[in-house]
Amino acid sequence: MDSSDLRRLPRMDRLLAQPARADSxxxxxxxxxxxxxxxxxxxxxxxxxxxxxxxxxxILRRAVSACKSSLTPVVNATGIVLHTNxxxxxxxxxxxxxxxxxxxxxxxEYDLEGRRRGDRTARVEALLCQLTRAEGAAVANNNAAAVLxxxxxxxxxxGVALSRGELVEIGGSFRxxxxxxxxxxxxxxxxxxxxxxxxxxxxxxESGEAQFLLKVHTSNYKVVGFxxxxxxxxxxxLGRAYGCPVLYDLGAGLLLPPRQLGLPEGTxxxxxxxxxxxxxxxxxxxxxxxxxxxxxxxxxxxxxDAVKAHPLMRALRxxxxxxxxxxxxxxxxxxxxxxxxxxxxxxxxxxxxxxxxPRAQALARRLEELCGDACALSVEDGFSExxxxxxxxxxxxxxxxxxxxxxxxxxxxxxxxxxxxxxVVALLRRGxxxxxxRTLRPGDEEAVxxxxxxxx
Ligand SMILES: *Cc1c(COP(=O)(O)O)cnc(C)c1O
Numbered sequence: 001m002d003s004s005d006l007r008r009l010p011r012m013d014r015l016l017a018q019p020a021r022a023d024s025x026x027x028x029x030x031x032x033x034x035x036x037x038x039x040x041x042x043x044x045x046x047x048x049x050x051x052x053x054x055x056x057x058x059i060l061r062r063a064v065s066a067c068k069s070s071l072t073p074v075v076n077a078t079g080i081v082l083h084t085n086x087x088x089x090x091x092x093x094x095x096x097x098x099x100x101x102x103x104x105x106x107x108x109e110y111d112l113e114g115r116r117r118g119d120r121t122a123r124v125e126a127l128l129c130q131l132t133r134a135e136g137a138a139v140a141n142n143n144a145a146a147v148l149x150x151x152x153x154x155x156x157x158x159g160v161a162l163s164r165g166e167l168v169e170i171g172g173s174f175r176x177x178x179x180x181x182x183x184x185x186x187x188x189x190x191x192x193x194x195x196x197x198x199x200x201x202x203x204x205x206e207s208g209e210a211q212f213l214l215k216v217h218t219s220n221y222k223v224v225g226f227x228x229x230x231x232x233x234x235x236x237x238l239g240r241a242y243g244c245p246v247l248y249d250l251g252a253g254l255l256l257p258p259r260q261l262g263l264p265e266g267t268x269x270x271x272x273x274x275x276x277x278x279x280x281x282x283x284x285x286x287x288x289x290x291x292x293x294x295x296x297x298x299x300x301x302x303x304x305d306a307v308k309a310h311p312l313m314r315a316l317r318x319x320x321x322x323x324x325x326x327x328x329x330x331x332x333x334x335x336x337x338x339x340x341x342x343x344x345x346x347x348x349x350x351x352x353x354x355x356x357x358p359r360a361q362a363l364a365r366r367l368e369e370l371c372g373d374a375c376a377l378s379v380e381d382g383f384s385e386x387x388x389x390x391x392x393x394x395x396x397x398x399x400x401x402x403x404x405x406x407x408x409x410x411x412x413x414x415x416x417x418x419x420x421x422x423x424v425v426a427l428l429r430r431g432x433x434x435x436x437x438r439t440l441r442p443g444d445e446e447a448v449x450x451x452x453x454x455x456x
Pocket of ligand 1: 147216
């Protein structure tokens with residue numbers, strides 16, 4: 001923009017005094033910011049000065065988009081059940097209700113019968129112990145917090161033996177060696193990347209280098225080929241023989257054994273890890289459990305009590321909405337069949353291709369009617385992933401609906417779907433927009449049809 005154009009730009013105070021903005025109901029500070037940005041963009045750009053009404057419209061658009069919640073609900077058509085970028089586990093209806101119920105005043109730390117102070121986590125802990133037969137339970141803000149707390153409370157100043165094959169990075173800079181350093185424990189690496197034996201742990205315990213044993217489930221990768229790892233029971237046996245506590249980070253732990261929940265064998269479960277005699281285990285609340293973001297700690301009473309007594313516990317505890325959602329989710333687990341049906345993560349993960357195919361065909365028929373010649377549609381078989389660092393390498397047979405638009409690219413259609421209300425997040429594969437039926441929730445088909453109709 002040249003200097004004569006620059007002079008013709010309206011002044012900010014005049015712009016903001018326009019009647020259009022008075023009707024917008026948007027906060028003045030947001031409008032000010034939007035006008036500032038719009039004028040700067042115009043000054044920097046090559047274009048001419050727009051009409052004042054056009055300028056006001058642009059400013060309002062900017063302001064509206066700045067006010068939009070970043071937590072806007074989306075349709076997950078990726079088939080990735082625990083999509084960390086899309087909020088991991090969608091909550092069960094009962095959990096959502098419980099969260100809303102707890103949003104106002106609630107008897108969080110109040111004993112209504114005794115008219116005295118109550119315990120904020122007593123009910124959740126009792127449920128966790130009952131479901132897994134653990135002696136004690138505690139809940140932290142997330143599993144990263146649970147790992148940090150466990151190590152700080154039980155292994156501070158000690159050497160902690162961990163296999164080189166389990167030096168996990170979860171993402172978001174959660175790296176096992178870094179967390180270990182923060183906790184005050186020191187890492188004693190044992191074995192090799194691909195092979196670690198019980199004798200490797202024994203060597204560092206016998207030499208006095210390590211006084212604590214840690215096992216971490218490699219939840220987001222798989223070491224394949226010439227591999228070996230010490231089993232949990234081998235570590236527990238060693239721990240007993242040498243008086244070393246054993247901590248197991250399950251990552252995406254299941255609460256109950258996989259066969260009770262219709263999931264592939266080989267996924268570690270809390271109840272089985274407790275039965276193996278592990279002193280303390282921890283896992284995420286919003287991965288395979290299908291609840292809110294939380295870190296669940298279970299194990300021997302002495303170990304859990306030590307964690308709860310640590311000063312960091314207060315800094316890393318969950319809020320009332322989380323506790324309400326977690327309690328409601330755990331209630332569903334009292335009957336494994338109810339959990340399979342009502343906990344969305346379990347229902348989606350156990351959905352079979354036979355169940356998903358007719359849903360894909362029905363959606364494709366509806367889309368075909370809407371699209372006419374604008375788009376070629378097909379229903380195909382494929383595979384979905386659990387995601388969220390759960391069930392690595394497990395491919396879940398699924399049904400897909402693919403769209404190939406005729407007059408625009410798949411990238412353009414995909415972008416339009418993402419900007420629809422609600423946004424639809426699909427996959428882009430081999431030049432086609434692909435939707436996986438596994439993660440569509442009841443009612444999502446409607447939103448998908450609306451988005452496709454608007455996008456073509
Ligand atoms: C996901 C994961 C964590 C971190 O859990 P958050 O609940 O995301 O904090 C820690 N350890 C393992 C092995 C994991 O898979």
